Amino acid sequence: MKPQHHPDSSSLMSYAAGSLPDSIATVIACHVSTCEQCQRNVAEAEQLGRFLMESSLPEQSEEESQHIDLAPNARDDILALIDSDEYVEPQVVVESDVQEAPSDVPLPLQPLLGKSLDNLLWKSMAPGLKQFVLPATSGTLRLLRIAPGTSMPIHSHTGSEVTLVLRGSYYDEMGRFGAGDVADLDPEVEHQPATATGEDCICLIATDAPLKFSGLVPRLLQPFFQL
Amino acid sequence: MDTFGSASEPRGKSPNSSAPNNSAPDSINQKLVDLGRYRDKRLFLAIYDHFAPRLKSYLVGRGAHSEIAEELVQEAMLSVWRHSSTYNPDKATASTWIFRIARNLWIDRMRRDKAHLLTSLDSCPTDLYPDLSFQPSLAPLDGDTLKSAINNLPQQQAQLVYKVYYQGKTHREIADECDIPLGSVKSGLRLAFGKLKNALGGEL
Numbered sequence: 001m002k003p004q005h006h007p008d009s010s011s012l013m014s015y016a017a018g019s020l021p022d023s024i025a026t027v028i029a030c031h032v033s034t035c036e037q038c039q040r041n042v043a044e045a046e047q048l049g050r051f052l053m054e055s056s057l058p059e060q061s062e063e064e065s066q067h068i069d070l071a072p073n074a075r076d077d078i079l080a081l082i083d084s085d086e087y088v089e090p091q092v093v094v095e096s097d098v099q100e101a102p103s104d105v106p107l108p109l110q111p112l113l114g115k116s117l118d119n120l121l122w123k124s125m126a127p128g129l130k131q132f133v134l135p136a137t138s139g140t141l142r143l144l145r146i147a148p149g150t151s152m153p154i155h156s157h158t159g160s161e162v163t164l165v166l167r168g169s170y171y172d173e174m175g176r177f178g179a180g181d182v183a184d185l186d187p188e189v190e191h192q193p194a195t196a197t198g199e200d201c202i203c204l205i206a207t208d209a210p211l212k213f214s215g216l217v218p219r220l221l222q223p224f225f226q227l
Numbered sequence: 228m229d230t231f232g233s234a235s236e237p238r239g240k241s242p243n244s245s246a247p248n249n250s251a252p253d254s255i256n257q258k259l260v261d262l263g264r265y266r267d268k269r270l271f272l273a274i275y276d277h278f279a280p281r282l283k284s285y286l287v288g289r290g291a292h293s294e295i296a297e298e299l300v301q302e303a304m305l306s307v308w309r310h311s312s313t314y315n316p317d318k319a320t321a322s323t324w325i326f327r328i329a330r331n332l333w334i335d336r337m338r339r340d341k342a343h344l345l346t347s348l349d350s351c352p353t354d355l356y357p358d359l360s361f362q363p364s365l366a367p368l369d370g371d372t373l374k375s376a377i378n379n380l381p382q383q384q385a386q387l388v389y390k391v392y393y394q395g396k397t398h399r400e401i402a403d404e405c406d407i408p409l410g411s412v413k414s415g416l417r418l419a420f421g422k423l424k425n426a427l428g429g430e431l
Contacts, residue, residue: 010416017392018330050326056285137341186410
């Protein structure tokens, strides 16, 4: 089924420009890998990027131009590099028609997680809530596995949070989010997600800042949840 | 004040200075195709001379030190040499192809530099820019129209686009730096993207 909720175009732009924290970039990449509409937007934002890169010879003062100009020997160096380069382009393997087993691990994460979400070492955070933390050099990146029919505390965010549903679904004030859907929330938005009944909901969630819970008890729990 | 106006000024002053590629993108695409076919070093140098200074300027703008930027330029151009036979002009213009190479190298470098922050698993575990099946429209980009559309953006939106593309800033960094709400950064970029698309008849 086609996704109903997509990343904000500001996120797709920054993704194309290479300017997202890598936690959020990972979530965007996972959605984009299966969403043709967003692939088109990313391609367009890349066009803008390459236009700006090409026009990227800013007005230079004498001093700056020494900084920007290539070193005098750069041209010789690159010639020496390609002369001694022995790289051979690998033969492209023709894709076979054999369908691989379907996996709900997004393509960009498969090198890290393999093909199964069920084989991960989930860490229990609270009844009905399990977590698997992924490495990210900026921001946080985690998988949450939430039992069916669970209601999360009302919360807003101090920074960006982007969520991609990988399995199951949840509802909040913005609607229903199923597999492939992205919630790309502005920080002002307060929401209270609740998972649908029937199966676990597994989400990939990136933040560039800690969550901010509004109830007192959830706030006290925050250090334990490490959310 | 680093707005777009000043960054793209030189092109306005001497409209022909950067003409070779903008007026004839086909010729540089063809050079890249020929490079893949014939492995001719003179072709490579022609491509190098066009892109290397632009790449360096772009990377320095993003905050790379001069030496690092230079290293990345050489790395990117070596990549161009190595992979030119896989370049397909039906899928992307030469400059988009090279833009992607430079962007991905820059991100890899940033991740490697920060890898000590990671406690487990691999340091660069995910492929942030997988090859996509979608093929963008290849209608030649009208540089003049795009340039005037950029110049017509309200100053704040132009600054946002500038900070994202030229300085590599995250939304949050921009919000902190300009002291505006994060939501305004996102909505400003959203509006700018819509306007630039519209100016080009819905296709960038």
